[in-house]
Amino acid sequence: MENFVVSARKYRPATFDTVVGQQSITNTLKNAIKNNHLAQAFLFCGPRGVGKTSCARILAKTINCMNLSPEIEACNECESCQGFNNNYSFNIHELDAASNNGVDKIRELVDQVRFAPQVGKYNIYIIDEVHMLSQAAFNAFLKTLEEPPAHALFILATTEKHKIIPTILSRCQIFDFKRIQIADITEHLAYVAKNEGIEVEHEALHIIAQKADGALRDALSIFDQIISFCGDKLTYQAVIQNLNILDYDYYFRVTDAVYNSDIPSALNAFNEILNNGFDGHHFINGLGMHFRNLLVAKDAITLSLLEVGDSIKQRYLEQSQSWQQQHLLKALELCNKVDLNYRMSKNQRLLVEITLMQICGVKEDNTSVEKKTFVVKQKQSNEVKTAVTKEIQEQKVVATLTILPKVEENKNLEIDLPKTSTKAIKIVNFKDNIQKKTISINSHSESEKQDEVKENSVVQEDKRNEQVFSQEDLNEKWVQYANEKENVGKHNLLSVLRDKKAILKENFNVCITLDNKVQEEVLIDEKTKLLGYLKTQLENDSISLTVDVTPLKEEEMKAYTAEDKFKKMVKKNPDLLNLKDKFDLEIDF
Numbered sequence: 001m002e003n004f005v006v007s008a009r010k011y012r013p014a015t016f017d018t019v020v021g022q023q024s025i026t027n028t029l030k031n032a033i034k035n036n037h038l039a040q041a042f043l044f045c046g047p048r049g050v051g052k053t054s055c056a057r058i059l060a061k062t063i064n065c066m067n068l069s070p071e072i073e074a075c076n077e078c079e080s081c082q083g084f085n086n087n088y089s090f091n092i093h094e095l096d097a098a099s100n101n102g103v104d105k106i107r108e109l110v111d112q113v114r115f116a117p118q119v120g121k122y123n124i125y126i127i128d129e130v131h132m133l134s135q136a137a138f139n140a141f142l143k144t145l146e147e148p149p150a151h152a153l154f155i156l157a158t159t160e161k162h163k164i165i166p167t168i169l170s171r172c173q174i175f176d177f178k179r180i181q182i183a184d185i186t187e188h189l190a191y192v193a194k195n196e197g198i199e200v201e202h203e204a205l206h207i208i209a210q211k212a213d214g215a216l217r218d219a220l221s222i223f224d225q226i227i228s229f230c231g232d233k234l235t236y237q238a239v240i241q242n243l244n245i246l247d248y249d250y251y252f253r254v255t256d257a258v259y260n261s262d263i264p265s266a267l268n269a270f271n272e273i274l275n276n277g278f279d280g281h282h283f284i285n286g287l288g289m290h291f292r293n294l295l296v297a298k299d300a301i302t303l304s305l306l307e308v309g310d311s312i313k314q315r316y317l318e319q320s321q322s323w324q325q326q327h328l329l330k331a332l333e334l335c336n337k338v339d340l341n342y343r344m345s346k347n348q349r350l351l352v353e354i355t356l357m358q359i360c361g362v363k364e365d366n367t368s369v370e371k372k373t374f375v376v377k378q379k380q381s382n383e384v385k386t387a388v389t390k391e392i393q394e395q396k397v398v399a400t401l402t403i404l405p406k407v408e409e410n411k412n413l414e415i416d417l418p419k420t421s422t423k424a425i426k427i428v429n430f431k432d433n434i435q436k437k438t439i440s441i442n443s444h445s446e447s448e449k450q451d452e453v454k455e456n457s458v459v460q461e462d463k464r465n466e467q468v469f470s471q472e473d474l475n476e477k478w479v480q481y482a483n484e485k486e487n488v489g490k491h492n493l494l495s496v497l498r499d500k501k502a503i504l505k506e507n508f509n510v511c512i513t514l515d516n517k518v519q520e521e522v523l524i525d526e527k528t529k530l531l532g533y534l535k536t537q538l539e540n541d542s543i544s545l546t547v548d549v550t551p552l553k554e555e556e557m558k559a560y561t562a563e564d565k566f567k568k569m570v571k572k573n574p575d576l577l578n579l580k581d582k583f584d585l586e587i588d589f
């Protein structure tokens with residue numbers, strides 16, 4: 001029985017041309033070899049399964065090849081190539097940094113670097129997963145990496161570039177490997193299937209490529225797994241069954257149900273999905289992706305963003321025609337909210353079902369909004385018409401009433417009319433000029449309102465409180481206000497109110513004398529509130545507050561420094577000065 005070799009090893013690239021999806025990097029390396037512009041250290045970065053180690057081996061093999069082809073590929077016939085292919089090359093050394101991350105292993109490697117190669121031009125050292133090296137190992141490697149011998153070349157590979165110290169990064173030529181495109185993976189899987197004599201469906205290969213998430217090695221491993229399951233015929237159903245992938249058909253069914261506002265069908269489809277063992281979170285994420293695909297399928301410009309097979313793409317194109325863009329955006333928003341709240345929800349199934357019901361009502365909500373807008377506009381127009389009709393009727397009534405006082409038969413009758421009434425009488429001819437009549441009526445009403453405001457202001461002025469109060473009453477309310485500010489925490493204001501006494505003078509003028517500008521600013525900031533409080537408590541609206549600032553005289557100023565305090569003490573007791581001089585004392589203490 002022939003030994004089985006997994007496809008990831010069997011179809012591992014052996015030349016630059018067979019590397020999948022990294023053409024820019026392979027072309028750069030080939031040109032560097034052709035022009036003899038090789039760096040002494042390379043760093044290959046990128047996710048798993050994209051060809052970092054494979055490119056490192058191909059580069060090492062090609063550099064030491066003695067008979068390069070015109071396409072800058074290894075000949076596979078010279079002594080160096082034969083040794084590499086048969087795994088006995090003494091010039092190419094591979095080190096797994098994950099299991100050899102100590103400083104001792106790096107020191108051994110540094111010692112080996114000194115020896116010249118037995119065959120070929122270079123001693124090449126490939127260090128895989130270099131980010132696993134310890135800090136001490138990195139430090140031991142720095143000097144050799146910066147100034148290696150002319151015959152030594154280092155190729156480092158890592159999946160986590162951010163874990164490598166900057167001093168290592170600055171000494172290397174860095175190549176960033178990208179994720180392999182779904183189309184490239186699908187094409188390579190078709191090539192492998194053809195060589196293996198396996199009949200495949202294109203949609204099945206596309207699902208495998210999507211599941212691999214840009215890693216060709218993962219795609220080949222999944223391919224081997226499916227072949228073991230279904231034999232020589234690889235079908236779409238076999239792939240989704242073996243990989244436990246939710247079929248596109250479920251999403252199309254649910255989308256048709258919510259488009260038709262068929263809540264029972266949508267809930268039954270979701271229940272079927274749960275019974276098949278799929279997670280609700282996985283379903284809602286897939287449904288959001290489905291709405292996204294419908295959105296990009298509506299425009300030919302974004303159609304290239306649809307990474308699905310041809311038959312599935314055609315279904316997306318057909319279904320997207322019946323949806324409007326705003327409906328898809330609303331459905332996407334609802335799916336995104338569920339994705340954010342799913343883990344925190346106590347009843348996750350109910351959360352998804354409510355979302356499906358809301359998506360079913362997306363179209364109806366927009367229709368109802370349009371109807372409501374039309375009804376509101378129609379109602380507003382009716383209200384405007386009613387208001388205009390009512391205003392005209394009122395104007396007719398006013399005009400009729402203002403005409404009645406004009407009686408010429410009884411000349412002895414005296415009527416005192418205000419000036420505005422004459423303007424109103426002129427409205428008899430309002431049929432000829434409705435606009436002038438309306439302005440006259442409005443001006444009449446506005447003048448009446450102004451007269452009422454003036455009368456009210458006069459009445460309010462007459463009702464001003466001027467309750468008489470004494471100095472004792474003022475002191476009592478002053479202390480009460482200070483106590484209230486103590487509870488608020490305004491300590492500067494509190495000290496001013498308690499230290500300074502308010503004096504009542506003529507015409508209810510309250511005068512307070514302060515020592516400096518700082519106290520004045522504190523009191524002025526509180527002046528409005530203080531006056532309002534005094535007017536309310538003393539029932540007198542005529543109270544005014546006057547603030548005077550009288551600085552202290554020099555003899556009244558307090559001594560703050562040690563020297564000032566000593567001078568004050570000497571004035572009271574001159575013997576202190578003799579005591580200071582006799583014992584040579586210092587004032588500062």
